[in-house]
Amino acid sequence: MTEKYKWFASTPIGIEDIGAQEINEITGCSTTIEMGKIFFEGPLDAMYLLNYYARTINRVYLSLARGVFNDLRDIYHEAKSIDYTTIIPAESTFAVRCERAGSHEFTSLDVARVVGQAVIDSYYEATGRRLKVNLETPDVEIHVFIRDNDFLIGVNTTGEALHKRKYRVFDHPAALKTTLAAAMLRIAGYNGEPLLDPLCGGGTIVIEAAHKSRKTPIFLFRKEYLFSKLKIHDSLLEDLVKKKLLSEMNRDLYEITCMDISVKSIEGARRNAESALVLDTIKFKIGDAARIESYTGVEAELIVTNPPYGIRSHNLKKIEGFYKDLLKTWRDRYPGIKAVVITASTKQFENAVLATNVEIKSTRFVMHGGLPARIYLVKT
Numbered sequence: 001m002t003e004k005y006k007w008f009a010s011t012p013i014g015i016e017d018i019g020a021q022e023i024n025e026i027t028g029c030s031t032t033i034e035m036g037k038i039f040f041e042g043p044l045d046a047m048y049l050l051n052y053y054a055r056t057i058n059r060v061y062l063s064l065a066r067g068v069f070n071d072l073r074d075i076y077h078e079a080k081s082i083d084y085t086t087i088i089p090a091e092s093t094f095a096v097r098c099e100r101a102g103s104h105e106f107t108s109l110d111v112a113r114v115v116g117q118a119v120i121d122s123y124y125e126a127t128g129r130r131l132k133v134n135l136e137t138p139d140v141e142i143h144v145f146i147r148d149n150d151f152l153i154g155v156n157t158t159g160e161a162l163h164k165r166k167y168r169v170f171d172h173p174a175a176l177k178t179t180l181a182a183a184m185l186r187i188a189g190y191n192g193e194p195l196l197d198p199l200c201g202g203g204t205i206v207i208e209a210a211h212k213s214r215k216t217p218i219f220l221f222r223k224e225y226l227f228s229k230l231k232i233h234d235s236l237l238e239d240l241v242k243k244k245l246l247s248e249m250n251r252d253l254y255e256i257t258c259m260d261i262s263v264k265s266i267e268g269a270r271r272n273a274e275s276a277l278v279l280d281t282i283k284f285k286i287g288d289a290a291r292i293e294s295y296t297g298v299e300a301e302l303i304v305t306n307p308p309y310g311i312r313s314h315n316l317k318k319i320e321g322f323y324k325d326l327l328k329t330w331r332d333r334y335p336g337i338k339a340v341v342i343t344a345s346t347k348q349f350e351n352a353v354l355a356t357n358v359e360i361k362s363t364r365f366v367m368h369g370g371l372p373a374r375i376y377l378v379k380t
Helices: 016-027 045-053 072-080 108-127 178-188 204-214 235-248 263-275 316-333 346-356
Strands: 005-010 031-034 037-042 059-068 093-101 140-147 150-156 195-197 256-260 282-286 302-305 338-343 359-368 371-379
Touching (some): 005 045, 016 031, 016 045, 045 059, 045 235, 108 140, 178 302, 178 338, 204 256, 204 263, 204 302, 263 282, 338 346, 338 359, 346 359, 346 371
Parallel strands (some): 195 302, 302 338
Antiparallel strands (some): 005 037
């Protein structure tokens, strides 16, 4: 019988249900969700499948303990009761990271210090060996999440967050996180039909669309994962997962168009697409998204985009007018089309929707770049 492990994944706030659906599709595991977290049980190959293929989650953790506490002594005792010898090789270095929400008489550094001591004490009592701490580049990262009086302890199997796909060679100043781009494509119901991003910036959305259509695994671009340093790591199983994912890839051509008014952005998006191995299936076009003539010759059945918000330039009145022009242009050029838009200027976008008789089909709150934002699914 295949051994099952307890896992949890972190995901951007607001798309937990989308991440849970993706985890179920990839692994077949049932999930439960909390704010920013997805919990599930599954075999070891789930760790490899999600780290190599999931597009809407940030990290995958091996769950070690969770519960409630009154003070730091409770957290120490819970952390010390964990058997780390089955997870951490004796020669490895480790570090403890803490994320904390709520009002406490201690800091996140206090939690990291206490749990770090608990790990050292537990390992020493079991083996007679003292684990070494490396706060900069540890082999093993233990994460502690504190919310009010709840705690959660897990081992980071991913390393850097998965939204860092590692294909970007051009960084747009207002780049969308790849995890949110992937979630927006799922909200749109994208399944390989003609897709347009008329405000494409560095090309994040169109590249995610091409990768989704071609079933491109992330490990083609990301080379380092922390699971390789854990005792549970099985290199033969990892290779089987890699071969499976590579066998499911395709090199088909899809109708995907990347448009932007900025020549610099289009050139940057082209470079990113080349680095991401999808240059052959994306069309690039310089055009003004608010002018109907820019869409001449562009086929589209879905629009997915991240428009400017006008917040940092303090020009919200102007941005509302831009949103009106944008929606009117889409309505006239592609009547009845579905569009998914993310913006932090929610009032201005909703005013524009009312002014253009566009229908909002759904909306959800998300955090984007530290800003509270909403993802809208509209129909022209």
